[in-house]
Amino acid sequence: MPIASYLVHPAPGMKTHVTAALNGIHGCEVVPSENRDVLVLITDTPDRKSDRKLSRVLDTVEGIHCLSLVYGHMEQGFENTKVGGENAQ
Numbered sequence: 001m002p003i004a005s006y007l008v009h010p011a012p013g014m015k016t017h018v019t020a021a022l023n024g025i026h027g028c029e030v031v032p033s034e035n036r037d038v039l040v041l042i043t044d045t046p047d048r049k050s051d052r053k054l055s056r057v058l059d060t061v062e063g064i065h066c067l068s069l070v071y072g073h074m075e076q077g078f079e080n081t082k083v084g085g086e087n088a089q
Helices: 015-023 048-058
Strands: 003-010 028-032 039-044 064-073
Touching: 003 015, 015 028, 015 039, 039 048
Parallel strands: none
Antiparallel strands: 003 039, 003 064, 028 039
């Protein structure tokens, strides 16, 4: 079960829109900052394939200026899965 956290920097004036868009995606939970225009995004997916699919969906969310992965965890059995490159699964 891959779990990840991201810092999401919305484009100026887009924080509310980005928050709503991300909260509408299955497997996502958004925690807004109280004193900055940044969001913390927590994702929880059942498997590596779902995690990759969610990553592609996140890339399409309008209004995200920058999305930075700050933590990622995979349960045992996922650690040998290739993440990128020509042999990625």
